[in-house]
Amino acid sequence: MREVAIIGAGMTKFGRSDLSLIEIMSEAAIRALEDAALGDQKVDSVYVANMGAARLNRQTAIASALVDQLNLFPAMAEAVENGPASGASAFKNGFQAIASGMADVVLVTGGERMREVNNLEATDFVASMSHPQAEYIYGVTLPALAGMFTRLYMDRYGVTAKHLALVAIKNHANALKNPYAHIHQAITIEGILTAPEAVVNNPYIADPLRLYDCCPVSDGAAALVLTTREIAEKLGKPIVKVGGIGQATDTHAVHERPDPTELTAVKIAAQKAFQMAGIGPQDIDVAELHDAFTILEIAESEEAGFFPKGEGHNALEQGVTSLGGKLPINPSGGLKAKGHPVGATGVAQLVELTWQLRGAAGDRQVEGAKNAFACNFGGFGNNVVTTVLMREE
Amino acid sequence: MSNVDELEALLRPPAMEMPPYPPKVITLASGEQMVVRQIDRDEVPTLLKAIAPLIWVERDFYDVVAARLFGELLAYKRYRVRDEYCLVGLIDGVLAGIVNGRAVNGDVGMSYHTITIRRGLRVGSHMFAAKMEYHMEYLNQKEVLIVAESPIGFRRWMIEYPLQKKYEVQHELGGVPSWTLTRDTYFKAKPRLVSGRRPVPPELLERAKTITLPGEETVKAQVLGEKGEGA
Numbered sequence: 001m002r003e004v005a006i007i008g009a010g011m012t013k014f015g016r017s018d019l020s021l022i023e024i025m026s027e028a029a030i031r032a033l034e035d036a037a038l039g040d041q042k043v044d045s046v047y048v049a050n051m052g053a054a055r056l057n058r059q060t061a062i063a064s065a066l067v068d069q070l071n072l073f074p075a076m077a078e079a080v081e082n083g084p085a086s087g088a089s090a091f092k093n094g095f096q097a098i099a100s101g102m103a104d105v106v107l108v109t110g111g112e113r114m115r116e117v118n119n120l121e122a123t124d125f126v127a128s129m130s131h132p133q134a135e136y137i138y139g140v141t142l143p144a145l146a147g148m149f150t151r152l153y154m155d156r157y158g159v160t161a162k163h164l165a166l167v168a169i170k171n172h173a174n175a176l177k178n179p180y181a182h183i184h185q186a187i188t189i190e191g192i193l194t195a196p197e198a199v200v201n202n203p204y205i206a207d208p209l210r211l212y213d214c215c216p217v218s219d220g221a222a223a224l225v226l227t228t229r230e231i232a233e234k235l236g237k238p239i240v241k242v243g244g245i246g247q248a249t250d251t252h253a254v255h256e257r258p259d260p261t262e263l264t265a266v267k268i269a270a271q272k273a274f275q276m277a278g279i280g281p282q283d284i285d286v287a288e289l290h291d292a293f294t295i296l297e298i299a300e301s302e303e304a305g306f307f308p309k310g311e312g313h314n315a316l317e318q319g320v321t322s323l324g325g326k327l328p329i330n331p332s333g334g335l336k337a338k339g340h341p342v343g344a345t346g347v348a349q350l351v352e353l354t355w356q357l358r359g360a361a362g363d364r365q366v367e368g369a370k371n372a373f374a375c376n377f378g379g380f381g382n383n384v385v386t387t388v389l390m391r392e393e
Numbered sequence: 394m395s396n397v398d399e400l401e402a403l404l405r406p407p408a409m410e411m412p413p414y415p416p417k418v419i420t421l422a423s424g425e426q427m428v429v430r431q432i433d434r435d436e437v438p439t440l441l442k443a444i445a446p447l448i449w450v451e452r453d454f455y456d457v458v459a460a461r462l463f464g465e466l467l468a469y470k471r472y473r474v475r476d477e478y479c480l481v482g483l484i485d486g487v488l489a490g491i492v493n494g495r496a497v498n499g500d501v502g503m504s505y506h507t508i509t510i511r512r513g514l515r516v517g518s519h520m521f522a523a524k525m526e527y528h529m530e531y532l533n534q535k536e537v538l539i540v541a542e543s544p545i546g547f548r549r550w551m552i553e554y555p556l557q558k559k560y561e562v563q564h565e566l567g568g569v570p571s572w573t574l575t576r577d578t579y580f581k582a583k584p585r586l587v588s589g590r591r592p593v594p595p596e597l598l599e600r601a602k603t604i605t606l607p608g609e610e611t612v613k614a615q616v617l618g619e620k621g622e623g624a
Contacts, residue, residue: 119548185423185513186424187423188424190424191420191422191424192422197420197421197589198420199584199585199588200419200519200585201420201421201422201514201515212422
């Protein structure tokens with residue numbers, strides 16, 4: 001298997017865009033291609049991550065459309081749909097194409113234009129990934145699933161509303177340092193939790209989750225250029241190596257799991273990625289976790305092996321996961337504040353980590369970061385892709 | 394009295410005695426303190442400067458709201474609308490939001506507009522709630538007639554309170570079928586939607602005496618979602 005390196009990274013500002021989906025994705029892809037500075041080297045294959053173009057934007061065959069927009073003929077191209085884990089899934093496909101020798105240069109682009117529809121439609125669209133007979137028909141939405149999960153987690157492990165708020169406050173603060181983030185708004189514990197007005201500022205969405213426990217609905221795109229280690233060296237690019245990728249699945253309906261607070265797919269996917277990379281969670285310097293809801297950052301930090309089960313919230317409270325802490329989590333602002341255009345998210349996590357490993361993350365740089373970890377969480381944990389990236393001197 | 398004064402008196406609508414809206418302070422999600430207070434006619438020109446650039450912003454129907462609000466406040470300043478009032482939200486004296494409305498009679502209020510300058514902190518929600526508080530708790534009216542001109546407004550007022558249809562009454566804003574907030578609905582919604590503390594500490598009130606306008610580019614960037622867009 002050939003070694004694979006990331007040589008180009010780019011993204012759009014997340015938020016609300018007036019551009020079409022293909023234009024948004026093109027913008028990110030052009031930035032990544034410019035960053036890669038391929039010269040005579042051509043893109044052999046294009047993988048496009050997206051979840052909702054057919055429904056939200058009434059467009060299909062978007063990989064072909066992107067190749068056409070970018071004039072990348074005759075590159076191979078296909079779209080990858082794996083719910084909110086589409087981004088990391090597309091990245092995995094790109095990795096496999098290069099590792100196997102099928103392609104030498106791959107462009108991976110993830111994008112979503114969710115704000116073309118209203119919030120009710122967007123919520124229903126996301127809910128369509130739940131189990132159609134066991135969950136969806138009863139009105140279950142993703143916030144509802146996350147609310148039930150959070151309640152169980154609180155009861156069992158002592159997580160409180162304050163811990164959830166601390167995740168949001170940390171990630172909003174990080175996003176202020178990220179020009180690509182959707183939300184540039186500092187928030188305080190007083191404003192979202194303890195002041196009498198907090199009930200209006202931060203209303204309940206799905207008890208115990210409140211507004212600031214949930215990610216926004218975003219438009220945006222992110223892109224990466226992958227190649228072999230040899231080509232990367234020839235191009236004189238800093239080597240950000242794909243150390244490991246892991247993926248695992250779990251039951252579609254959350255209630256069918258023996259213990260719904262166990263995110264088994266996260267645990268298995270992380271173990272696989274670490275095994276492939278030949279390192280462990282203790283070696284990770286920075287992580288991007290899928291905090292579509294604040295509780296997920298805490299739970300994933302435990303399942304990935306960074307903290308013992310039930311202790312993630314303590315590490316958060318002690319500042320371990322803040323910028324400047326021992327293991328900064330979501331320096332980009334995470335899905336919570338950077339935004340969550342679902343198809344783009346997995347790619348955007350890896351764009352952020354590439355910048356971190358290059359030392360190019362600006363004010364949110366994690367000093368000396370060498371090894372990075374990403375968790376891209378599909379469904380409600382029924383399909384999870386994790387990635388380990390490593391900087392080589 | 395000159396003929397001009399006599400004519401002016403004929404042009405002006407009669408005025409009802411309206412109690413003042415006592416200022417209050419609200420802690421926002423950012424931890425910032427927003428003072429909500431009533432303005433008088435002399436302050437209208439300052440507000441018009443903030444509203445004017447938004448007349449050309451199509452996003453979220455800012456253009457319609459800004460154009461109508463401009464006219465309503467100008468009419469208030471020049472005594473061409475009956476029993477109107479206007480409340481502003483100020484963060485460190487900087488304008489964050491404006492609401493206005495009027496009393497149709499002692500029992501019925503007519504909600505006009507809510508415009509948010511500082512987005513992403515539920516300023517619009519707080520300001521609309523202050524407006525309803527004025528109608529229900531200070532004017533002691535039985536109902537307020539309301540319409541929304543944007544989907545955001547519809548979610549904030551019609552769905553969140555929730556309002557009831559009163560389609561048989563055309564609203565003053567374009568003859569759109571009205572919705573109504575009754576006293577019963579208001580007091581049920583009050584614990585989760587109406588907030589703020591009184592009295593306002595003197596130092597905060599002092600800072601809120603003069604309205605400072607954010608720069609035009611800042612205003613446009615905020616309303617276009619380039620800064621602090623809502624979560």
